[in-house]
Amino acid sequence: MEDVDARLVSRFGAKAEGWLAEVPAVAARLATRWGLVLGDLFDSGASSVVMRCQWPDGTPAILKFSPDKALLTKQVEMLRLFAPSGRVPNVLATDAETGATVLEEVLPGTMAEDMPQTSLPQQWGELLAALHAVAPPAQWPLDLRGRFDESFARIGRRLSEPVIGARIDQATWQRAIQRCDTLLDTQDRVVLLHGDLHLGNALDGGPSRGLVAIDPKACIGDPCFDAVDYVVAGAGLEGVEARCERVATACGLDGDRLYAWSRVVAPMVVIAQLTYDGPEPVIDELLALTW
Structure with a gap:
């Protein structure tokens, strides 16, 4: 406690x-x-x-x-x-x-990051298909643009911290913002997103149910966004690019857009890694995505 x-x-x-x-x-x-x-x-x-x-x-x-x-x-x-x-x-x-x-209570409740990785992309695709099939309510007030406006403003304040600023400068941050704006401006399909679907927010609901998502931050936007945290978690493992290909295929997503989203969120993930003393190889791979 x-x-x-x-x-x-x-x-x-x-x-x-x-x-x-x-x-x-x-x-x-x-x-x-x-x-x-x-x-x-x-x-x-x-x-x-x-x-x-x-x-x-x-x-x-x-x-x-x-x-x-x-x-x-x-x-x-x-x-x-x-x-x-x-x-x-x-x-x-x-x-x-x-x-x-x-x-x-979701049972057995194993987090996705601790489940067998060979079958996880397919299960992630099935999860996204089910979540994204839910029709957005009329005039739902939250969208992906607003989500990123808030995130860039809140997380961007941390660039003033010496440990963060030594690895991510304002030019890097602005590139991420510009890439994000480009993706938001070119959304040709929007769905109701979970909005915070990282590997700790998807639990094993058993063979009859599949993955179950917890703690949604529902917003409307590009379906690729609900796969991007899974993709960047490949840093230091099989690699972000290789994971992106596997996940895009399994989820029926545009691989180029999914990879572009990984470049948007990469500096945010670097800040999280630096905060919790993440391994240097992971940080280096994520930093390479920011260029």
């Missing part, structure tokens, strides 16, 4: 400490209300606390809390949006006022 505390305090400040102190009592109250059997603490992210639990009918589930109630409400909305695909966890209950929700 100490790691969870540290992550939440880092994100939300000292106010998170008081919120965390109330979590056990709130969990007990919701368990009584919804008939849950509470279990152990589950892997929690930077914005939430997650506990295993059991739904009254025996369904394995997770109880998720966040001090950012608006964020949790939006996540629930996006999960319900993708529900017709069958490729996201089912929402079993939610309490927006408390900032809590109960979701189906």
Whole structure:
């Protein structure tokens, strides 16, 4: 629980400490209300606390809390949006006022990065086909351009940090922005995107279900975007270019556009690698994509 505390305090400040102190009592109250059997603490992210639990009918589930109630409400909305695909966890209950929700636990739940890599491209293609078949709601307010405007502004501030600025300069950052603008201006097909589909956000749902996506940041845009994080994760392994070819073929995507998107996100991934002391060969391969 100490790691969870540290992550939440880092994100939300000292106010998170008081919120965390109330979590056990709130969990007990919701368990009584919804008939849950509470279990152990589950892997929690930077914005939430997650506990295993059991739904009254025996369904394995997770109880998720966040001090950012608006964020949790939006996540629930996006999960319900993708529900017709069958490729996201089912929402079993939610309490927006408390900032809590109960979701189906995805089982066996192995993250995609830990699954056999020979069959993963095909499974990724099947996941994208299911997610992208969901019709975007009328006037959905979030699109890929807005997503990148926010990302470039937020992440770009880190170029002032000496460790980051020594590897990525403003010229490199501007090239990425220009490449992004070119791709956004030439989208000839847009779909409802998961919007944050990295290898940690796709879980094994078993042979009858396939991959299941968690934590969507739904937006409308180029279908290639939902494969780009998988592609750049090939750096230091088979290589980004080789993985791009395999993934584009398996997913029925334009390989040239997918590779171009990898060049857009490469400097962002480099910043993440530098932040968490990633291996130099991976950083070097990603930096080469930025030229």
